[in-house]
Amino acid sequence: MARVREEWQRLALVVFGLLLAVVLLEAGLRIAGLVFLSVQERRNQLSLREGHTYRVLCIGESTTALGGGDSYPSQLERSLNARGKGVSFSVINRGLPAVTTDVIVGQLEENLARYRPDVVVAMMGINDPPDAEVTDGQRLTAFVEAFRTYKLLRWIWLGTRARLASWRRAADRGTEEALARRVRDNPHDAAAWLELGLVQMGAHEHAEAEATLRHAIALDPTAQTPRVALVQLYWFSDRPEDARRAAEELVDAGLANDAVRDWLRHAPATLATWYAQHGRLDDAERELQTFHPRTPAERAYLLRTLGSLARMRGDQASAEDYLRRADALASDDLSERTRRSYLEMLRLLEASGIPLVAVQYPVRRVEPLRRLLGARKDVWIVDNEAVFKEALRQAPYAEYFVDTFGGDFGHTTPQGAHLLAENVAQSILAGLFRQ
Template sequence: MHKTSTKQKILLIMFGLFLCFSLLEIGLRTGGLILSSLQKHRNKISAAKNQDYRILCLGESTTAMGSNNSYPYQLERFLNEKNLGTRFTVINEGIIAGNTTMIIASLEDNLNKYNPDLVITMMGINDTGEIIDHNILDLFKSFRAYKLFALIFLHISENLQNPSAELPKISENISELSGRDNYQQKLNNASNIITMQVKQEEAENLKDNEKRTKNLDRNEAYLTLSHHYRKTGDLLKAEEILSQAISENKNNGLAYSELAKCFWDKKEYAKAEQTLKLAIKYSINDANSYGLLALVHMAKNQSNSARIYFKKTQKLRSKNYFATTKLNYNKLKDSVTDKNIKLICMQYPMRDVNNLRRLFYNQNGAIFVDNEELFKDAVAKDGYDEYFVDIFGGDFGHCTAKGNKLIAENLGEIIINNLL
């Protein structure tokens, strides 16, 4: 009988782990592909109808989500109800959790598949400042299976953690802390505890870059977990996790900003304002925090101060953009206009269209659509929740059916007046 060598056993174990990881990754991605496949099926049916005027909508979840209440679907309905003598087909190729690089990657295929008369884009919100040449570790971290294991590991490590007597556990519920006069003192105490931990790490000869990586990964995990709990409605758990992140780094502007969103969700505007000011203190160029602060002032009927914060937000965004976004927008424009296809570049609700215009080397051949004042007036009149279901963008979010209708009607009028 053949005896398996140690080397063969190791290879078999490694292959088994790789196979399990691959199957898990496939399973996690399958769920996301189901919705996309259903949408593509509807698009193919629409493209086969041989209708007169075909419009292709490109973007991320702000375009893709909403089904019959999405802005592309409502745009098709709006245009056809006008009885203009032309039949319209609007094709929704929005990519949930997508970015401009993903949109560009499928652009030629979509143009060839649907042969549109008009392309509409609203994109860029999910772009980051990362360099395209990721290393192997960055690639591995992009897998959903890795993210799942990271979250599980964080849960287990926190449950099993047993700090020594010299290092008491840092755990405070932010809903309690925020109502106390000694809130800052609590954070200072937490900072002192971390200082002791750092000294122990130095005694163990940990390298500075290793500590920074460790802290970054842990903070990223905190933010990911808090986002999950906030999205599922468990605001107290989200606040607790963000409290832990702040306790470990009192200068964590992003954690303060995320915490303010929890207070916003509970309509605790005074706490949201106080927390956002701390976020801005530690991240002075965070446009999203200024944008949310403007919304808080709108909710408190403080229109003058809201305008000031909106202007600050726009000023920051006019100077700060990701090179990837600019590059991909110009690639898209060149590809579309070279095929003599008309192009509409639409700005997100509540945001300044001039910041979108600045991304282009040459604006000729594109029509720019502004949704800023339209939505600001509507929100001031009816309230934020009438038009948005969340605040993922800082100063705007995914639209309600009513919000998408506002976008669709604005687009429809521009198409009728400028392109037909």
């Protein structure tokens, strides 16, 4: 019973960490990503145990990490083994959702020592803030990036269901029952109501948690935590419209900090992504019309998202026009953080004698990567601009992407991941057999 109590206490800490993620989203996503990696690691170890001889390490953020057996690294392994002329391949997926390039490269030495790869494949940089947005007054760039990862965030939350349910059964509902007795004995104890609401959130009892948190707010209207928890609850239970209203209530109550106000300023972009995922394109465009970008990078992101919506409608001419306008606004170079991370990665890989496959994102121009990395025998660059643009001319946007994460591209469908994997496989095989 002591172990059950200890596990439940750990669960409470996880729930509280998820709560804080609304205000400190980047840190919260990293914690959630570590939970995700435990599942990913089992898949990697299975691949390694199968005795493949040529090891490929894939690193990146959510565009690498997500998809399970349909992720591009998983499909890359199948493609390489089908086309490898007798060479046996193992592909290790060490993508981590919602991280920037400094985090990815910061884990590289450990990953090299652990997996001993023959080649490293990197697709990264989309989460790095543009240089113009990196200022001393910047509070939560992660919030801006998180709006592009709504599907990811909800996926991570729902993905914890089985583990939470297991702990829930093990605790035999003891914690919730104890809190229920506490609020019955002390019906005006706002802290007890809040704790009960957090436990109900952890158990995915959404309706009960909503009522409980609302009651906690009624008891103590000046408390910030239950209001933030309510935003969290709505966000992860697929109710972003209610999440925005709850955040607006924080503002109305005078309890919002700068991060919440920034969140609300970018809420139209958030809801536009959600509407697009649910096929409500008119609503998505209406939301984007209320978004007022303040920087060239934000304006470019808005135009790219409008271009993706146009593609979803089948209006290729408008899509291309939006993207041309976005390209004219956005810098054609990598951000300073991305450049620094790639150069540090090169240093580490050179020291280990491991070649790098640098993958540009779908539909994005490859020239910035080529300018940075140059013509080197130990660097193989993958251009995904032409192949994806041609695919999008032939088929609807939804055939290849599930959202508008990057503005002009998104997290891939299985078909999109297949196209990406085939292009990366071609580069690896060309480099391998050229050596």
